[in-house]
Amino acid sequence: MNESAVRLRSVTRSYGRAGGEVKALDRVDLDIPRSTFTAVMGPSGSGKSTLLHCTAGLDRPTAGQVFLGETELTGLSEKRLTRLRGGRIGFVFQAFNLLPSLTAAQNVALPLRLAGRRPDRAQVLEALEQVGLRERARHRPGELSGGQQQRVALARALVTRPEVLFGDEPTGALDSTTGRGVLGLLRSMVDDGRTVIMVTHDPVAASFADRVLVLADGRIVDELYAPSAERVAARMARADRTVQTSSAPTGAGARARAEVAPC
Ligand SMILES: Nc1ncnc2c1ncn2[C@@H]1O[C@H](COP(=O)(O)OP(=O)(O)OP(=O)(O)O)[C@@H](O)[C@H]1O
Numbered sequence: 001m002n003e004s005a006v007r008l009r010s011v012t013r014s015y016g017r018a019g020g021e022v023k024a025l026d027r028v029d030l031d032i033p034r035s036t037f038t039a040v041m042g043p044s045g046s047g048k049s050t051l052l053h054c055t056a057g058l059d060r061p062t063a064g065q066v067f068l069g070e071t072e073l074t075g076l077s078e079k080r081l082t083r084l085r086g087g088r089i090g091f092v093f094q095a096f097n098l099l100p101s102l103t104a105a106q107n108v109a110l111p112l113r114l115a116g117r118r119p120d121r122a123q124v125l126e127a128l129e130q131v132g133l134r135e136r137a138r139h140r141p142g143e144l145s146g147g148q149q150q151r152v153a154l155a156r157a158l159v160t161r162p163e164v165l166f167g168d169e170p171t172g173a174l175d176s177t178t179g180r181g182v183l184g185l186l187r188s189m190v191d192d193g194r195t196v197i198m199v200t201h202d203p204v205a206a207s208f209a210d211r212v213l214v215l216a217d218g219r220i221v222d223e224l225y226a227p228s229a230e231r232v233a234a235r236m237a238r239a240d241r242t243v244q245t246s247s248a249p250t251g252a253g254a255r256a257r258a259e260v261a262p263c
Contacts, residue, residue: 043214090157
């Protein structure tokens with residue numbers, strides 16, 4: 001049996017632009033083992049969101065293959081992809097995206113309803129229990145703190161018992177203490193056997209991961225294993241300097257390029 005939760009084979013995602021194309025991902029190969037926590041980092045525009053979206057079946061690569069377990073996502077019909085996203089994959093975003101008029105329990109039940117299933121109350125309460133909010137089931141988002149709202153969003157992502165949980169800056173809107181609480185929850189989910197893949201700009205958040213992937217220009221250029229926040233910060237400072245140097249040229253060449261740059 002293959003132990004990879006996710007596999008990417010030579011995945012490229014290009015976007016057409018007048019006068020050329022942008023390769024948001026450039027022949028990326030990646031294996032993410034089950035029950036691991038991966039952080040994806042890199043400078044702005046390096047391809048982090050595109051990697052997350054292609055891996056989660058929210059976007060389709062221009063070339064290459066994406067596998068979730070044994071299922072090849074590339075080539076699946078939109079209908080099958082939607083069904084798969086509704087069950088085997090969970091998402092948490094920076095914005096909590098909770099419906100304000102619904103209670104926490106009703107928000108958590110939403111993915112089951114959208115999948116045409118009758119929400120099982122025990123299943124909903126179990127998801128809220130996992131994030132420590134069972135007693136807040138009847139509260140509306142406006143009655144909860146930011147951290148509690150993100151935990152409800154996490155319970156909503158967990159209710160379908162997904163194989164892989166994807167996070168796009170899940171702690172980006174939280175203060176550092178509250179963010180650590182959410183990261184600790186993600187970590188404990190991995191320790192319980194789930195796979196988590198998270199995009200982040202925050203070295204402290206990345207230090208909760210087993211592995212940090214560093215992207216630049218659509219490629220994985222480095223990997224750090226079980227890194228400290230300090231090591232991640234030092235690596236990212238180096239990446240940012242490289243980007244600044246290569247994207248902020250000076251002198252005649254820069255002026256010439258600026259003159260022909262599209263508006
Ligand atoms: N829909 C699109 N159309 C055209 N170009 C796009 C599109 N989406 C992304 N790109 C380009 O692809 C590259 C990678 O974008 P992506 O959003 O994946 O980067 P990122 O690392 O997540 O950036 P950030 O940290 O700023 O969110 C960028 O050059 C971006 O401009």
